Amino acid sequence: MRTRAIALLVFGVAVGGTASAQRSEDMRRVGPATYRPFYPASAAETELPMPAFLIDRVAVTNARYLAFVSHDPSWQRGQVSRLFADEGYLNEWQSPTKLGPILNPEAPVVNVSWFAAKAYCHSRGARLPSEAEWELTATAGEQTADSRNEPAWRQRILAWYAAPSAHLPAVGSTPPNFWGVQDLHGVVWGWVLDFNSTLVSSDARENGDKDKLRFCGAGSLAADDKTDYPSFMRIALRSSLRADYTTKNLGFRCARSLPKKPEAAKKTGSKP
Amino acid sequence: MTRRRLVLALSLATAALADCQRHDAESHSAAVASAKPRSGAPLLPSSVLNPAEQATLGASEIVNDVPIYALKTTFLDQDARPTKLEVFQGHPVLVAMFYAACPQACPRLIGHIKDILANLSEPERARLFVLLVTIDPENDDPAALRAVMTRYALDPARFRLLTGKEDDIREVAAILGVKYRTSAGTINHSSVITLVDGEGRVRARYDGLADSKDPATRDVRALLAKR
Numbered sequence: 016m017r018t019r020a021i022a023l024l025v026f027g028v029a030v031g032g033t034a035s036a037q038r039s040e041d042m043r044r045v046g047p048a049t050y051r052p053f054y055p056a057s058a059a060e061t062e063l064p065m066p067a068f069l070i071d072r073v074a075v076t077n078a079r080y081l082a083f084v085s086h087d088p089s090w091q092r093g094q095v096s097r098l099f100a101d102e103g104y105l106n107e108w109q110s111p112t113k114l115g116p117i118l119n120p121e122a123p124v125v126n127v128s129w130f131a132a133k134a135y136c137h138s139r140g141a142r143l144p145s146e147a148e149w150e151l152t153a154t155a156g157e158q159t160a161d162s163r164n165e166p167a168w169r170q171r172i173l174a175w176y177a178a179p180s181a182h183l184p185a186v187g188s189t190p191p192n193f194w195g196v197q198d199l200h201g202v203v204w205g206w207v208l209d210f211n212s213t214l215v216s217s218d219a220r221e222n223g224d225k226d227k228l229r230f231c232g233a234g235s236l237a238a239d240d241k242t243d244y245p246s247f248m249r250i251a252l253r254s255s256l257r258a259d260y261t262t263k264n265l266g267f268r269c270a271r272s273l274p275k276k277p278e279a280a281k282k283t284g285s286k287p
Numbered sequence: 288m289t290r291r292r293l294v295l296a297l298s299l300a301t302a303a304l305a306d307c308q309r310h311d312a313e314s315h316s317a318a319v320a321s322a323k324p325r326s327g328a329p330l331l332p333s334s335v336l337n338p339a340e341q342a343t344l345g346a347s348e349i350v351n352d353v354p355i356y357a358l359k360t361t362f363l364d365q366d367a368r369p370t371k372l373e374v375f376q377g378h379p380v381l382v383a384m385f386y387a388a389c390p391q392a393c394p395r396l397i398g399h400i401k402d403i404l405a406n407l408s409e410p411e412r413a414r415l416f417v418l419l420v421t422i423d424p425e426n427d428d429p430a431a432l433r434a435v436m437t438r439y440a441l442d443p444a445r446f447r448l449l450t451g452k453e454d455d456i457r458e459v460a461a462i463l464g465v466k467y468r469t470s471a472g473t474i475n476h477s478s479v480i481t482l483v484d485g486e487g488r489v490r491a492r493y494d495g496l497a498d499s500k501d502p503a504t505r506d507v508r509a510l511l512a513k514r
Contacts, residue, residue: 257348
């Protein structure tokens, strides 16, 4: 079973099945949990308490995105301002409103910009997940909420990052993780709301040029775990993105905040 | 087959290069990025022709050939008036992002813009406008923006300070190539001043923390002279 799961992740093989059963609100609850960012914003923020949230079980599919642009033509290929999506936007679709015979309707939609992904989620009354939410969800293996220290798990992800993929499989092709969420590794990369938040320079001018965050390669100095290559790669990818960029390996899923409980809002007052 | 690997490798390389360039430009102005827009209106050549000034940022972080006024979101200004980015359409505009509680970078950034204005002649100044968009909408309501107007003695005829929904603010940042991240109560952010023309096309971007205001002043003058 374990071996098979690994194989699925490595080769991204579609096993078909339940993807078509996906409903519009097929989300999973993640957390509450303590998130340990790979690249903490500051030394005081190595452990962040995260409230529970909802996130799509699988990435948004071609079929769902087609329904969206059919309902909102302003997001059809050819209608979108160049400011919001580059020339590659949905360029594998046969036409602005047809997938064509080659694309799998149940495969993740790709070649979508950050603006487009954001608009889709907004149309559902949802939003893109934050980087913290995505990463928290993605640190879960099948058995544990944080599998980052398991070398075998890491290696599986790296193997996928390096593996060729001719066709994207249908969503739901990889095993559910600890939270019941699928395909975070092994199918497509995903947009996050705050993709443009990493590797900024510090505001603290007094630190001047000695501020290590200002320098190329400083990410490695500030990173939490220097052997966590998958996280490095995701951060590098995100920081190279622009909100109008589209690529054939980049899709998205949506998230939603849960209403705050009165108990949760109450502070005990003893926390530092 | 190896396309994924290629995309990733390119991304990594781009990320490394982009960040080297940006951080160098910010910290010791090592080089002027001479990135050119893919098509359409070029950046003002004066910025590129004066590498000694070294205050101009590259263009690869933004879409250059499309008016930013395609973003039709409505924000609120310092007087709580519904305001769109295109409010000063027809005139050159300096656009930057800041936040009211910002301890060091924003005073420099706003000072930089005021210096550019001060360098202009009175008739020139009368045709240049400034949009400052907060990256801290949670705290910066119109009243907070009004306080900033007062604190920095900003001319209400020239300056509009905008706040809005967090989501909408992040779109402005995406369009302007401004990165930001909240950290321990402050917000780390890139200090970019963007010069847009009357149609909202980005003509140049400057390091808002640079010492020299000459490149920006010269570009503004050139743009004003075209009209």
